[in-house]
Amino acid sequence: MTAAVRVVLADDHPVIRDGLAALLGAVEGIEVVATAASGDQAVRAVVGGRPDVLVVDLHMPGGIDGVEATRRVRAEAPGVGVLVLTMLDDDASVRAALDAGASGYVLKGDSRQQIVRAIHAVAAGATFLGSGVAHRALAAPDPTAPFAALTARERQILDMLATGVATATIAARLGLAAKTVTNNLSTIFTKLGVASRTEAALLARDHGLGERR
Template identity: 45%
Template structure:
């Protein structure tokens, strides 16, 4: 897969056209990397991966409209086990990292990383080896040490409504449950997020990118 005679076949996926063009120009300067496809949305990336038999998909997680990078990663790795997804993104929040890894990403690199790290990570990904940015690796380790609270689906539902600024009664109506249940969930959410007010919960949720 890393035969010097055969350049790495790579698909680029980033919703920012300018950034994409920049990365394309950068990768083109590397003789052993062959950018065989460009995608501006998750759907495009999945479609390209299905027919291009690429070695690596360089994937941004934030893709504006349509499916996000995590979902795209999930579909690509499910359909094409030989195509390795290398996530290249801005954020190093726990939620993003965890979701990307469990979706099947081979590596997770930050855009703040040095460019040579990018090339190294691409090679690693092409061979199926994991490559993580140091800050990302640090977070993964930290998480293993003190496994962090994960919100249940229902709790995320509640949190989503909360982030709209709704009161308990409105949340209850929106989710077809009783106000008492809402308060029960809220209490657990406060516990898990380490806050004790709804405003604090919204702040943490937005900060950790727990919601869309």
């Protein structure tokens, strides 16, 4: 039997949070292991429990918001996928979440089926954009930015590739299957118009990626 996707659910509204927890908890293949009412709580729950996916709203009271929570989770628990579930569908919110490292973005008005698909996709290391926001995330990329067409996960993989890290090591650090990383690399090469790891790494380094901190 395939293990259930372990989810931490973060939303500051108790009615919405409890309703989503009950809704998702009733779905076969998903287990809500913790809930959080703030960005700080969400980060602590993820770092302490290492779920497969954090489902987080963008508006959070006090402390840190959903964007900053996403950024901290990606830094402190890189193997955990982040799915934003919010009412905000404006360009700035979508871009801020993706730039912070979210792998998925869906709206609270989306169907349960779409939210469940998004959770499974993010858990598998894929990117999922709900139908209500996909056109915003993909519209009019900045032609001066060489990596504008890459998703947050693809940029993360490219950054690691630029340091000379092997595919297996990238997969281990991100908690992904090696095949998933290989598939992402193929997509990256196509988007960048390069034919090899070396070309991709050189391009990334020329634009400041791959710097060891």
